[in-house]
Amino acid sequence: ETGVTQTPRHLVMGMTNKKSLKCEQHLGHNAMYWYKQSAKKPLELMFVYSLEERVENNSVPSRFSPECPNSSHLFLHLHTLQPEDSALYLCASSQDRAFGYTFGSGTRLTVV
Amino acid sequence: EDQVTQSPEALRLQEGESSSLNCSYTVSGLRGLFWYRQDPGKGPEFLFTLYSAGEEKEKERLKATLTKKESFLHITAPKPEDSATYLCAVQMRTSYDKVIFGPGTSLSVIP
Numbered sequence: 001e002t003g004v005t006q007t008p009r010h011l012v013m014g015m016t017n018k019k020s021l022k023c024e025q026h027l028g029h030n031a032m033y034w035y036k037q038s039a040k041k042p043l044e045l046m047f048v049y050s051l052e053e054r055v056e057n058n059s060v061p062s063r064f065s066p067e068c069p070n071s072s073h074l075f076l077h078l079h080t081l082q083p084e085d086s087a088l089y090l091c092a093s094s095q096d097r098a099f100g101y102t103f104g105s106g107t108r109l110t111v112v
Numbered sequence: 113e114d115q116v117t118q119s120p121e122a123l124r125l126q127e128g129e130s131s132s133l134n135c136s137y138t139v140s141g142l143r144g145l146f147w148y149r150q151d152p153g154k155g156p157e158f159l160f161t162l163y164s165a166g167e168e169k170e171k172e173r174l175k176a177t178l179t180k181k182e183s184f185l186h187i188t189a190p191k192p193e194d195s196a197t198y199l200c201a202v203q204m205r206t207s208y209d210k211v212i213f214g215p216g217t218s219l220s221v222i223p
Binding site: 055092097100103 | 146153156201211214216
């Protein structure tokens with residue numbers, strides 16, 4: 001596979017569930033990101049990892065917990081979410097954080 | 113306050129009818145400006161990076177330009193497959209990770 005792969009593509013979860021989103025990049029990039037895209041709102045940066053270390057946590061609620069075990073994989077662990085957390089969650093990667101991102105296709109999350 | 117706006121919000125063009133999309137920004141310091149294309153149900157696809165006023169980049173029917181306060185994405189003789197939402201994003205000079213996305217312009221090209 002090439003590019004940035006996200007799984008699952010769609011996820012429906014209850015407010016008391018725990019689930020995880022997975023992202024894998026096959027580009028040899030050294031930075032990975034989680035973005036949230038809600039209807040009628042611009043993309044919002046959630047987390048940045050550079051060389052597997054978190055460098056940015058953009059005031060995201062603790063019910064979202066990122067994990068970056070190596071430079072190719074990124075997870076977003078979800079627990080006790082709210083309906084307003086329903087959105088498209090996008091993973092992206094880049095080389096050296098200074099350049100344009102390569103995005104995955106996203107996970108469409110619905111919290112019921 | 114740092115801000116990125118895009119206009120128009122939506123644009124309908126006949127096939128072959130050239131036009132321009134606008135991205136205006138008010139930021140304390142620009143490192144780079146990015147253009148992306150997003151198709152429904154997919155993540156954004158990187159198109160261009162512009163770093164300094166006067167710079168231009170081209171790709172097929174698209175040309176991006178940059179001034180000190182705005183960027184334009186010119187679409188020449190568009191085709192229906194150019195229909196998508198076009199996003200611009202500004203990367204701040206103060207931090208690589210301070211990237212502000214605009215709300216996007218939804219483009220529809222009618223055959």
